[in-house]
Amino acid sequence: MxxxxxxxxxxxxxxxxxxxxxxxxxxxxxNHKLHMLRHVRFFDIGLLMKSLYEQWDDQNIGNGPILVEFKEKFVDMSTNIIFPIIAGKPNAEDSKRCQKTLA
Incomplete structure (x- = not known):
């Protein structure tokens, strides 16, 4: 579907x-449910952006580009956004367990 x-x-x-x-x-x-949980999406996207900036800041020598592996970051972000919508509560441990089950 x-x-x-x-x-x-x-x-x-x-x-x-x-x-x-x-x-x-x-x-x-x-629409109402997705609108109610938009703070979850904004929060997790903010965490992704913060982790990318911290990785850039740690690895950057001379303000050049860095190599970033996005696959794991996007899987973490997607699971952290989807799990609260389905299960009703955000929980990092449950989110990691769900990732292992789906992989």
Missing amino acids: AYVHSVVGFAPFGHYGHAMSKFVVLNLLS
Whole structure:
């Protein structure tokens, strides 16, 4: 199931799948819910920017460019944004456990 720019998969798509897709659209992906949790997105993007700046500041010699591995940073940021929306509370330990489960 795709809704705006979010994709959620359920299989098989019977009565349960229909009920879950309805729940996701009405509760998890509603404009009100996303608006209520925008502070989570802003906070985690701020943390990413801060960590990038600190890495640049630590490694930068002569104000040149540095090499940054974004894969892990984006996975951490995405999990930290998505987990509170689904689980209802931000928790770094639960977020790391969820990352290990999904990997």
